[in-house]
């Protein structure tokens with residue numbers, strides 16, 4: 001189907017290699033403040049008047065303990081609004097942002113050394129939704145006034161030089177400079193229903209169906225299709241709950257792990273009830289049963305690992321996967337994790353892509369995908385939102401409403 005595109009793009013490997021070998025000081029994740037200070041000659045083609053200064057959350061330095069780093073975040077009130085944007089960028093009035101674990105994982109000094117923060121002060125956040133206020137000279141697909149969502153791109157940000165002048169700006173600010181090619185129009189939709197989609201949705205899409213994603217060693221990721229047997233570990237989280245729905249839409253048989261913990265806003269419902277409501281065929285309470293015992297010998301085609309426990313790869317997966325089945329992980333970055341004759345191990349970072357994001361937005365419009373919301377925080381409560389994420393108990397997406 002057009003939904004399951006298999007675009008195997010091996011260029012991702014070179015992007016990742018570049019990301020891994022680029023020194024932190026030269027990395028391109030720029031804060032909105034940094035964008036504003038860069039002397040660019042490109043003029044916005046069309047723009048609405050914006051204030052000279054904006055509010056933005058800023059981090060001043062790493063801390064090996066991300067929770068301690070969150071405590072040092074400050075909401076700065078006089079950050080220069082990006083005054084010039086690159087020819088392929090838009091200036092976005094950010095109305096909603098969504099939180100992902102990568103936001104605070106970077107605070108420790110880099111995700112396993114691969115994706116450090118570019119420079120300080122740093123404005124965190126990758127998922128944005130809002131209204132276009134200005135477009136660069138080369139932008140033809142977006143106009144002032146359009147509502148868009150985007151994942152500003154972890155891998156794209158970690159290149160030297162930055163992919164666009166100044167690089168993408170952080171989401172936890174009133175304005176951001178965003179590469180136009182990563183944006184998807186959502187005119188007429190409630191931003192709240194889709195702003196949690198970009199990073200988590202693209203990750204699950206690529207893990208399950210490969211798309212433009214590929215593993216660190218260039219291998220394709222999942223190849224889920226009608227009749228495939230897929231096990232999702234950590235299914236109640238932001239990525240897992242979207243993966244269940246995508247896999248069911250593709251007519252896969254879907255097993256998941258979850259717990260009987262209560263849902264945040266409904267004490268009568270457990271996470272097990274929640275993942276069942278999203279269509280999971282088999283639900284295993286991971287706190288009571290070992291999934292490898294429950295599913296042993298059932299020849300699954302793929303395990304999508306959103307948890308990252310080493311024993312799941314080494315001890316449990318061989319019992320459940322068919323020989324050579326895929327263990328696609330987004331959370332096991334241990335360098336000792338390797339493929340064997342029995343299990344094909346793949347680990348990767350999301351690759352931001354608007355064509356795939358458009359497919360996901362269409363699924364939402366068609367009623368085939370919903371983005372469950374764990375909680376919504378005010379702009380002044382970014383620290384609380386990040387602490388909710390670091391606690392690891394959220395269900396679906398954590399949102400931040402940005403005040404103006």
Ligand SMILES: NC(=O)c1ccc[n+]([C@@H]2O[C@H](COP(=O)([O-])OP(=O)(O)OC[C@H]3O[C@@H](n4cnc5c(N)ncnc54)[C@H](OP(=O)(O)O)[C@@H]3O)[C@@H](O)[C@H]2O)c1
Pocket residue numbers: 100101102105199200203233234235236237238239240257258259260261271286306307308329330331348349350389392393394395396
């Ligand atoms: N590589 C990439 O490109 C990429 C992209 C996105 C995310 N990630 C990573 O993927 C992981 C998941 O992301 P996320 O956004 O889904 O996180 P999340 O929303 O914070 O996940 C929280 C959920 O995970 C469940 N959970 C925790 N441990 C579990 C276990 N052992 N078995 C089953 N469920 C468990 C929790 O439920 P309980 O209360 O029942 O434990 C909770 O509902 C994170 O490590 C994140 O950094 C990587």
